[in-house]
Structure formats: C-alpha cells, structure tokens
Amino acid sequence: xxxxxxxxxxxxxxxxxxxxxxxxxxxKDLIFLFVRRTFVAKYKQTVLGPAWAVIQPFFxxxxxxxxxxxxxxxxxxxxxxxxxxxSGTIVWTLFANCLTETSHTFTGNASxxxxxxxxxLVMPISTxxxxxIGFFIQFTFMLGFMAYxxxxxxxxxxxxxxxxxxxxxxxxxxxxxxxxMIISALTTxxxxxxxxxxxxxxxxxxxxxxxxxxxxxxxxxxxSAFYNVYMLNPVTPAINLFRYGFLGTGEIxxxxxxxxxxxxxVVAVIGALMFSKSEKTFMDTV
Amino acid sequence: MEELAIRxxxxxxxxxxxxxxxxxxxxEIQSKIAKLFHKEDPNLMxxxxxxxxxxxxxxxxxxxxxxxKGETVGIIGRNGAGKSTxxxxxxxxxxxxxxxxxxxxxxxxxxxxxxxxxxxxxxxxNVYLNGAILGMSKAEIEKKFDEIxxxxxxxxxxxxxxxxxxxxxKVKLAFAVASHLDSEIMIMDEVLAVGDVAFQNKCIDxxxxxxxxxxxxxxxxxxxxxxxxxLCNRCIVLSHGQVAYAGxxxxxxxxxxxxxxxxxTTFFDTSGAKRHPKCNQRHLLxxxxxxxxxKNSVAYGETFPFRITWKSENDTERVLxxxxxxxxxxxxxxxxxxxxxKQKEGLNSAEFRFDTSYLVPAKYTVDVILYDxxxxxNIMFYDRATALRFTVEHGDKSLKLKHWFKxxxxxxxxxxxxxxxxxxxx
Numbered sequence: 002x003x004x005x006x007x008x009x010x011x012x013x014x015x016x017x018x019x020x021x022x023x024x025x026x027x028x029k030d031l032i033f034l035f036v037r038r039t040f041v042a043k044y045k046q047t048v049l050g051p052a053w054a055v056i057q058p059f060f061x062x063x064x065x066x067x068x069x070x071x072x073x074x075x076x077x078x079x080x081x082x083x084x085x086x087x088s089g090t091i092v093w094t095l096f097a098n099c100l101t102e103t104s105h106t107f108t109g110n111a112s113x114x115x116x117x118x119x120x121x122l123v124m125p126i127s128t129x130x131x132x133x134i135g136f137f138i139q140f141t142f143m144l145g146f147m148a149y150x151x152x153x154x155x156x157x158x159x160x161x162x163x164x165x166x167x168x169x170x171x172x173x174x175x176x177x178x179x180x181x182m183i184i185s186a187l188t189t190x191x192x193x194x195x196x197x198x199x200x201x202x203x204x205x206x207x208x209x210x211x212x213x214x215x216x217x218x219x220x221x222x223x224x225s226a227f228y229n230v231y232m233l234n235p236v237t238p239a240i241n242l243f244r245y246g247f248l249g250t251g252e253i254x255x256x257x258x259x260x261x262x263x264x265x266x267v268v269a270v271i272g273a274l275m276f277s278k279s280e281k282t283f284m285d286t287v
Numbered sequence: 288m289e290e291l292a293i294r295x296x297x298x299x300x301x302x303x304x305x306x307x308x309x310x311x312x313x314x315e316i317q318s319k320i321a322k323l324f325h326k327e328d329p330n331l332m333x334x335x336x337x338x339x340x341x342x343x344x345x346x347x348x349x350x351x352x353x354x355x356k357g358e359t360v361g362i363i364g365r366n367g368a369g370k371s372t373x374x375x376x377x378x379x380x381x382x383x384x385x386x387x388x389x390x391x392x393x394x395x396x397x398x399x400x401x402x403x404x405x406x407x408x409x410x411x412x413n414v415y416l417n418g419a420i421l422g423m424s425k426a427e428i429e430k431k432f433d434e435i436x437x438x439x440x441x442x443x444x445x446x447x448x449x450x451x452x453x454x455x456x457k458v459k460l461a462f463a464v465a466s467h468l469d470s471e472i473m474i475m476d477e478v479l480a481v482g483d484v485a486f487q488n489k490c491i492d493x494x495x496x497x498x499x500x501x502x503x504x505x506x507x508x509x510x511x512x513x514x515x516x517x518l519c520n521r522c523i524v525l526s527h528g529q530v531a532y533a534g535x536x537x538x539x540x541x542x543x544x545x546x547x548x549x550x551x552t553t554f555f556d557t558s559g560a561k562r563h564p565k566c567n568q569r570h571l572l573x574x575x576x577x578x579x580x581x582k583n584s585v586a587y588g589e590t591f592p593f594r595i596t597w598k599s600e601n602d603t604e605r606v607l608x609x610x611x612x613x614x615x616x617x618x619x620x621x622x623x624x625x626x627x628x629k630q631k632e633g634l635n636s637a638e639f640r641f642d643t644s645y646l647v648p649a650k651y652t653v654d655v656i657l658y659d660x661x662x663x664x665n666i667m668f669y670d671r672a673t674a675l676r677f678t679v680e681h682g683d684k685s686l687k688l689k690h691w692f693k694x695x696x697x698x699x700x701x702x703x704x705x706x707x708x709x710x711x712x713x
Contacts, residue, residue, distance in 0.1 A: 011383065038412070
C-alpha cells in the first residue's frame with residue numbers, strides 16, 4: 002500500500018494566520034490579467050479612453066487653484082499654484098483610489114469569489130496595482146507641466162530626493178490597500194462602512210496637505226501646536242516628500258516620515274490578517 | 288488500496304437561519320446593548336425570540352466519503368440535500384464548520400460556467416482571464432488556446448466582446464476553457480444545462496475522455512439523470528446533508544427516485560392518488576395486487592399474475608386497459624395493451640398475467656391507464672395512475688442479459704426471425 006499523499010487540506014479552523022502565501026506566488030499571471038481586465042474594461046466604449054485619467058485630476062486641480070489657491074490664498078508661496086495642486090492631487094488620488102477600490106473587493110467580486118478558489122489576496126493586490134496605470138498617465142501629464150514651469154523658470158527646484166518618489170507611491174498604495182482590506186473585511190457583515198468610505202476619504206483629504214500648503218499656515222507649520230498631531234497622518238509626510246523632491250517646496254520631517262512607514266506597515270498587516278480571516282467564510286454572509 | 292483524490296472527513300457546515308447578525312453595525316450594537324441590560328432586543332421581528340434568532344441549520348451533517356483517483360462520481364439528491372454546499376467546500380470557496388477535506392491535486396471548479404467572464408472583454412481576453420482564474424499560467428493557456436477555441440465552436444466571434452455572445456456561446460467557451468485545464472480534479476455543478484443537445488453530448492464525451500485517458504477525477508452534480516447515468520461510474524446520493532447511498536449509479540438513481548421504500552409490497556392502493564386533469568374519472572382504478580407474489584421482485588423470464596380493481600359509474604361504456612412501463616429514472620420503456628375490461632356499476636376486478644421476458648433486469652414502475660378509443664382513433668381517458676413498482680431480477684433465463692449495458696435500453700424486443708433453416712455458403 003502506498004502512502005496516501007494530499008496536496009491540499011481544507012480545514013475547518015478559521016485562523017487569520019492561515020494565509021495562502023504559497024499559492025499567491027503562483028498567481029503572477031492572474032494578477033497581471035486582473036490588472037489588465039480592470040484597465041481595459043474601464044475605458045472600453047469610451048471615446049476619450051485613458052484620457053479620462055487625466056481629465057479628472059486636471060479639473061480638480063483647476064478648481065483647487067482657483068478657489069483654494071487664488072481666491073482663498075491657501076497655496077504655496079514659492080511655486081505656481083497649478084503644479085502645487087496637481088502634484089498633491091495625483092498622489093492623493095492614487096491613495097484614495099487604492100483605498101476605495103480595495104474596499105469593494107468582497108462585495109464587488111462576490112460572483113467570482115463565490116464560485117472558484119484562488120488566493121484571495123490576489124484581488125486587493127491587483128486592484129492596487131491597476132491604480133498605478135491611471136497614476137502614471139497623470140504623472141506623465143504632470144511631468145509635462147513641470148517641464149513647462151522649469152523652462153519658464155517659475156521657481157521649481159527639483160532635487161535629489163526626487164529619487165524617493167517610488168517609495169512614496171508604494172507606501173501610499175500599501176496604506177490604501179491596508180485600509181481597504183480592513184474595510185472590505187468588515188463590510189462582508191456590516192454594509193454601513195461602505196457608506197462611510199466615500200465621504201470619509203474626502204474628509205481625510207482635508208486632513209492632508211492636498212488642497213492647501215501646510216507650511217504657510219501658522220496653525221500647521223513646524224513648531225505650531227497642531228503640527229505633531231497633524232503629522233501623524235501617514236499620508237502627510239509622504240505627500241510632503243513627493244512635493245519636496247519634485248518642486249522643492251516645503252520641508253521634510255524624517256521622524257514623522259519614519260512613523261508614517263511604521264503605521265503603514267501596521268495597517269497593512271492588520272488589513273491582511275482581517276482579510277484572510279474573513280475570506281474563508283465571507284460567502285456565507287455577503 | 289487505490290490512490291484517493293478526495294477525502295471528506297466528518298464534515299459539517301452550519302448556516303444561521305434568517306438574517307445574519309444585524310444587517311447593520313448599528314443594529315448589531317443595539318442588540319448587544321439590549322442584551323447587556325437584559326432588555327428586549329429592539330431588532331427582533333414580531334414572534335421571534337432571542338433564542339430563535341440564532342437558529343442553526345446544518346446543510347451538511349457529519350458527512351464523510353472518499354473518492355478515488357480517476358473516478359467519475361455523480362452527486363445527486365433533492366434540492367437542499369447539500370450537493371452544492373459540499374462542492375463549494377471542496378472548491379474552497381467557503382470553509383467547513385467542522386471536519387476536514389483532503390485534496391490530492393489541482394482543482395478546476397465549474398460551479399457556474401463563465402465565472403469571471405467580463406462582459407466588456409473579448410472572447411480571447413476572457414479565455415486568458417478565465418484560465419488564470421481557474422489556475423492556469425499564461426503559457427499553459429497559450430499552448431491550448433487553439434484547441435479551446437476549436438472545441439468552443441465560437442471561432443469567428445473570438446475577438447468580439449463577450450457581452451454580445453448568446454448565453455449558449457458563453458457556456459460553450461467557458462466549458463471549453465475549464466475542460467482543457469490540466470487539473471487533476473474537475474468539479475461541475477449542472478453546467479451543461481444551457482448548451483444545446485449536440486454540445487451537451489460533446490461535453491460528456493470530452494469529460495469521459497478526460498477521465499478515462501488522462502486519469503482525472505470528475506465530480507458531477509446534476510438533476511438530469513440521463514447525463515449522470517451516461518457519465519458517472521459511481522454515485523453518491525445525499526439526503527439532509529448525509530450520504531444516503533454510495534455506489535453503483537443505477538442503484539443510486541433508484542434510491543434517489545424512490546420517495547419511499549416500496550420493496551416487498553405487493554398491494555398497491557391507488558384510490559387516493561392524484562389524477563391527471565385530463566382523466567374524467569368515470570372509471571377509477573382502486574388498487575393493483577400481485578396476489579400470488581410474496582414480494583415485488585420477479586426473476587427474469589418468469590410471469591406473475593396480478594389483479595386490478597376499479598370502480599365504475601356505469602356499465603354502458605367500454606373500458607380498455609393499457610400499461611406504460613417506466614424505468615426507475617422515469618424514462619418510458621414501452622407500452623403493453625391489456626384489452627377490454629368487463630364491468631358493472633360499482634367495484635369490478637380483472638386478473639392479468641405479466642410476462643417479464645420483455646424487460647431487462649432492473650427496477651420499473653408501471654402506469655395503468657383506463658381509456659376508450661372510437662373507430663377513428665379518438666381517445667377518452669378515464670384514469671391513469673402509477674399502480675405498480677417491481678424489480679426484475681437476474682434468473683436462470685437471463686444469461687443473454689448477464690452483461691447488459693445501460694445503453695442497450697430496457698426493453699428486450701422479440702428475437703430476429705431467421706428465414707429458412709440452413710445458412711448458405713455464398
């Protein structure tokens with residue numbers, strides 16, 4: 002009698018630490034195809050296609066520049082309002098999209114997830130990656146404007162920290178994905194959170210230096226009363242670093258940048274654990 | 288011991304009845320607070336008790352079975368017996384409440400064809416995506432792409448978005464992808480329901496081939512007994528989340544089809560049975576009795592007498608009798624004519640002799656029909672009732688049928704008559 006061997010055991014135990022990381026490694030093709038699916042499906046049957054990725058942040062930036070920048074005077078003093086707001090907007094959009102899109106993972110894909118098994122982490126990972134496609138279109142758009150402002154010598158001072166921008170993007174994507182996974186794990190049972198996500202994210206954007214320059218505000222600038230609290234928002238030091246590298250505006254507080262990475266890691270781990278805990282039985286409740 | 292592909296070990300799956308938890312976070316917190324202060328739960332429906340709200344339902348109850356490598360196993364059972372639940376557990380879509388499931392090899396699940404088909408993508412893009420969802424790498428799909436497209440019969444539409452496909456085309460493409468995967472275990476839940484008959488047969492042939500030649504294991508769930516019979520070499524009958532029967536397909540279908548165990552009954556009362564609205568019920572069958580038999584099984588080739596009793600409203604009408612013989616999966620085998628009955632008003636009875644040499648050894652049900660037919664062929668139905676269930680068993684005379692195979696059909700037709708006595712050498 003040969004010893005019976007098993008390749009997979011489906012256990013009833015429902016531990017969060019029971020993640021299928023081994024299976025995840027074999028899913029590179031699947032992640033790629035999901036990313037492709039999201040991108041292709043998004044712009045199919047639109048006339049402008051991927052140009053839509055630029056139109057949204059462009060108009061947001063215009064509105065920010067006019068209302069917050071020119072009328073309210075909240076923009077940065079040393080760089081043009083337009084490029085200041087554009088850089089903030091596209092970075093924020095990357096984070097916000099990662100968060101909201103990931104938060105729909107279970108509820109939005111119930112029909113696939115309910116029929117076939119693949120490592121569930123594929124879904125949030127591919128969702129987060131697909132946000133980068135839109136981002137890089139916007140990023141190219143931004144580089145174009147940067148070139149224009151550099152030629153016209155509008156006060157931009159790009160520096161060596163520009164090389165850290167991939168790190169900023171990765172951090173924001175992981176952070177957004179982490180929060181998204183927490184929310185999607187909770188929304189399998191409580192739909193309430195799905196309602197909160199939309200306006201929660203837009204409120205959050207006002208707690209981050211997207212629509213205004215924190216360094217020219219006396220309430221928020223380094224040394225002020227709120228500074229230490231304000232900087233605990235992990236998005237803030239990340240946006241600051243991005244702007245500093247490309248535009249040379251603002252300051253960098255490495256302590257809070259490090260804290261930002263720590264909280265990002267904590268959120269990501271909690272998110273992954275909650276996600277893999279609920280993935281086993283979410284089909285019964287969703 | 289043969290190598291196993293799947294082992295299901297004491298698996299239970301529990302669902303909570305009614306709404307799961309509070310539907311909203313607020314509701315859940317309200318209920319928890321109310322419980323804390325020993326108040327009545329504000330979210331309970333009228334008539335519910337706090338206890339009743341958590342009523343549990345066991346979709347699977349301590350279920351265990353083994354499936355060997357290379358077997359094609361049908362899982363049959365009524366709605367709610369737990370068929371889909373066990374498939375979901377095996378596919379790892381959800382986890383069991385208790386017990387473990389052991390799998391040997393990759394699994395392809397076809398719980399619903401076209402899983403993951405995105406309507407905006409073209410057929411080609413969806414083949415890649417669907418293949419990847421089912422666990423194939425891009426290189427593997429590329430290698431089999433032409434084969435898949437050919438099998439699916441949608442070749443000329445492969446670059447059209449799937450949203451413009453007919454439902455049949457979607458099924459064909461999806462089945463083609465799933466059946467060309469290199470997985471060791473294939474799981475299918477009534478996937479063939481949408482395709483046309485020709486394609487269904489093609490699918491069954493394909494699955495048979497896959498099972499026999501490539502040694503893959505197939506789990507198939509269906510209510511279509513014909514395809515189950517055709518495909519599966521073993522069946523598991525589920526009932527209330529437990530195995531009611533496991534073994535031979537024919538036998539399993541018999542277990543599934545039979546509401547109650549009527550073996551060893553020789554008296555069949557039909558007086559209370561529901562009648563078809565077409566029957567005018569002027570002459571009504573009351574019962575059928577195999578009055579010389581001790582049980583309702585007969586050796587092949589033997590005859591048995593039976594008596595029918597019927598109630599007539601008048602003695603002016605002519606009453607003819609015929610019987611329709613059905614196989615155990617309700618597929619008709621043939622008709623037998625019984626001739627004219629003589630009756631007076633009130634209860635009447637008549638005796639007949641049933642020759643079993645026309646039926647291969649198996650289980651049968653018989654519908655008795657009372658009717659009349661005029662000279663131009665118009666039929667008037669008095670009554671039709673399922674009046675008899677019996678088993679034809681192998682006996683001394685069934686040697687010819689010893690290796691009977693299910694695709695021979697259930698009727699033994701008269702021998703072919705040979706003209707002239709001697710064979711000529713030409």
